[in-house]
Amino acid sequence: MSISLLVVGHANTGKTSLIRTLLRRHDFGDVNDRAGTTRHVESVKVNIGQKTVVTLTDTPGFEDSTGLWDVRHSNDFRSLQGSQWLQPFCDSHFAQNEFEQEAKIIKQLTNTDIILYVIDIRQAPLGKYLDELALLASANKPIIPILNFSATPSAHLKAWREVLAERHLHAVVKYDSVAFYFEDEKRLYQSIQSLMPEYYDTINQLIESREVAAQLRLTVATNQLVELLIKTASSRLECAQYPPNQTESTLFENKIRQMEQSHITELLRLYDFQKEDLVASPLPIKNDQWQQDIFDTETLKEWGIETGTSALTGAAIGAGIDVMSAGLTLGTATTIGALLGATWKTGQHYKNTLKSKLTNRHYLCLDTATLTLLCLRGLTAIQHLHQRGHASQQVFQLVTPSKDNEFIEQIKPFWKQAQQHPEWETQILSDSHPVKLGLQKTLRTALSLKN
Numbered sequence: 332m333s334i335s336l337l338v339v340g341h342a343n344t345g346k347t348s349l350i351r352t353l354l355r356r357h358d359f360g361d362v363n364d365r366a367g368t369t370r371h372v373e374s375v376k377v378n379i380g381q382k383t384v385v386t387l388t389d390t391p392g393f394e395d396s397t398g399l400w401d402v403r404h405s406n407d408f409r410s411l412q413g414s415q416w417l418q419p420f421c422d423s424h425f426a427q428n429e430f431e432q433e434a435k436i437i438k439q440l441t442n443t444d445i446i447l448y449v450i451d452i453r454q455a456p457l458g459k460y461l462d463e464l465a466l467l468a469s470a471n472k473p474i475i476p477i478l479n480f481s482a483t484p485s486a487h488l489k490a491w492r493e494v495l496a497e498r499h500l501h502a503v504v505k506y507d508s509v510a511f512y513f514e515d516e517k518r519l520y521q522s523i524q525s526l527m528p529e530y531y532d533t534i535n536q537l538i539e540s541r542e543v544a545a546q547l548r549l550t551v552a553t554n555q556l557v558e559l560l561i562k563t564a565s566s567r568l569e570c571a572q573y574p575p576n577q578t579e580s581t582l583f584e585n586k587i588r589q590m591e592q593s594h595i596t597e598l599l600r601l602y603d604f605q606k607e608d609l610v611a612s613p614l615p616i617k618n619d620q621w622q623q624d625i626f627d628t629e630t631l632k633e634w635g636i637e638t639g640t641s642a643l644t645g646a647a648i649g650a651g652i653d654v655m656s657a658g659l660t661l662g663t664a665t666t667i668g669a670l671l672g673a674t675w676k677t678g679q680h681y682k683n684t685l686k687s688k689l690t691n692r693h694y695l696c697l698d699t700a701t702l703t704l705l706c707l708r709g710l711t712a713i714q715h716l717h718q719r720g721h722a723s724q725q726v727f728q729l730v731t732p733s734k735d736n737e738f739i740e741q742i743k744p745f746w747k748q749a750q751q752h753p754e755w756e757t758q759i760l761s762d763s764h765p766v767k768l769g770l771q772k773t774l775r776t777a778l779s780l781k782n
Contacts, residue, residue, distance in 0.1 A: 333376065333383040334523065334530055337439050339467065340449035341460060342392030345479040348508035348722030349449055350375065350387050353516065355544075355603055357721045359389075372435050377537070384530075384537045385523075388439060391432040393463050399433050400462040403469075414470050417441060440470035445526055449477045452485040456494040464498055473526045476503045477519070482510035502526070509720040513545050549717055551601055553778065556709040557770045558759070559594040560742075563587055564702055564749035565756045573620045573693040583695050584616045591705060595712060595729070602716040609712065611729040617701050621694035621750065694753075702746050703739050707732040710777055717778075738777040745770050 338346045351359045359375060377385040393399070402408065402425055408416040417437055420426060426434035440446070446467055450460070467474055476495050478488070495503055502522045506515045517538055524534045566587065570579040591614055599606060697705075708729055715727050745766050749755055760767045 333386045334527055334534075335386050335388065335442065335444045336447050336523070337388050337390065337443035337445070337472075338447045338449060339390050339436055339463075340392060340477075341396070341451070341463060342394050344392065344449045344451040345508050345722065346392065346449045347389055348720065349447070349477060349479065349506065350389055351721040352506075352508045352511055353377070353387065355721060357603055357605055357608075372439060379533075379536055379540050384533055388443065390436045390439060393436065393459075394432055395430065396433070396459045396462040396466065399430055399466060402430065403466065414441065417470065437466075440467070440472065443472060445523060446470070446472050446474045447477050448474050449479050450491060451480055452478050452487055452491055453480050455487045456491050461494065464500075468498070474500055475519070475522050475526070476500050478503060478505045479508055481505040481515075482507040482512075507720060508722045509725070510723075511718050511720040513542060516541065545717075548601055549713070549778065552598055552713045552717070553771060553774050555594060555597055555601070556706075556713065556774060557767060559590060559709060560702065560706055560746070560770060561749050561760065561766065562756050563590055563697055563705055564746040565753050566590070567621045567694045567696040567750075567753050567756075570693050570695050573695070575618070575693070575695050579695065580618065583618060587616055587697065587701075587705075588614050591708070594709065598712055598716060602719070603721070604716060604719065607726060608719070608723070609716070609727045609729055611708070611712075612731065614704065614708070615701070615731060617698045618695050619698035621696035621753075696750060699743060699746065704731055706739065706742060706774075710774065713778060738773055741773045742770065745773075 338350060340346050347359065351357060354375065354377070359373075372388060372390055374386055374388040376383045377387065402420070403416060407423065407425075408420060411419065417440055421434055421438050426437070448464065448467060454460075464474070476491075478491065481488075492503065495501070502525065504515065504519045504522055506519055520534050520538050520541075524531050527534070568575075568579065568583040568586070570576070574580075575583070591611065595609060595611055596606065599609060708731070711732060712729055715729075719727070748766050762768075
């Protein structure tokens with residue numbers, strides 16, 4: 332048996348929105364700003380593996396609770412105590428006519444374990460809401476008030492807490508269906524635990540599984556950003572001159588923008604959002620001229636040179652490059668390789684580098700400023716989607732961040748290494764690769780401080 336939760340509230344307070352965010356699904360029910368959007372009862376299960384732990388039931392909103400309260404105390408039902416009036420009301424002509432929507436709620440009250448009463452705290456606790464609480468209380472089922480739209484300050488929060496306390500409803504949960512915070516969801520499940528102690532261990536498992544899933548999404552999102560940064564940093568385009576002509580610049584810029592857009596698409600799929608939920612402004616791109624960093628530690632190692640002697644061999648490399656620039660043939664690579672103590676095989680590895688020196692060809696790559704923007708935009712997108720409720724109707728505009736971040740200085744060395752390896756653009760580095768590990772650690776730290 333699963334725990335049955337009945338989600339109720341006034342029309343347009345965010346009942347369906349609450350369920351969407353609890354499920355991490357954008358496709359449950361219909362959500363918009365029009366009153367009375369939900370017109371029928373719909374149930375959905377929350378599982379751990381194949382086991383159903385919670386059944387959530389969405390209902391239409393109360394539209395005329397004051398009128399219903401008057402009917403409850405009319406001659407037809409006045410003599411009935413507590414929940415005795417529920418079934419007679421559902422069988423009456425009232426339920427078939429003017430209170431058809433309310434009747435759909437009343438019919439579910441006897442079949443639920445706990446009532447989740449959703450409150451829009453942007454609204455004051457008016458009489459119609461108090462009537463709804465009184466009607467629900469007559470079902471003799473535990474009620475958990477859910478304070479929706481609580482991510483922003485509300486002038487009515489204190490008044491709502493006082494009203495709920497007067498009705499002995501102290502297990503109040505703040506849960507914003509638009510701006511998601513896992514700790515709020517955790518408190519909701521803990522409130523259910525206190526009311527259903529026989530399900531304590533099961534709900535604990537549910538909390539843990541939801542937390543693990545949230546952390547897994549964050550880890551996967553971070554790794555996706557790492558891949559983007561490595562691929563864009565290692566990306567380059569051969570061009571006839573530097574600065575490049577407009578056609579070459581456009582080709583390179585479109586390539587980078589497409590890489591970012593593909594990353595955003597993967598991110599939206601990971602968090603189960605739609606493409607229209609996040610729109611990226613055009614990425615401003617500045618390019619640079621790629622050159623082999625012959626003093627880079629990894630480059631020296633590939634030439635067979637120990638870093639301890641890099642000062643001496645650096646001069647030799649510089650002299651060799653100067654000679655090649657004077658117009659000697661590519662065969663000079665053999666001589667230079669011998670001069671540096673490197674093998675011809677290693678020289679072949681740098682064939683394109685040597686060839687570009689001899690033929691005056693140039694390579695276009697991203698400058699540090701653009702890589703910084705890509706990184707900051709990526710972090711912003713992850714942070715937003717990780718805390719975006721699945722009922723949010725607001726389009727998030729991913730724009731260029733206004734300033735740098737302290738973590739960028741820690742990331743720059745990894746970009747520098749990626750720029751020296753154009754082959755990384757089409758490769759997936761092993762999970763143990765130091766560049767990959769370093770980027771993951773730095774980005775995780777950045778995200779943990781942002782959240």
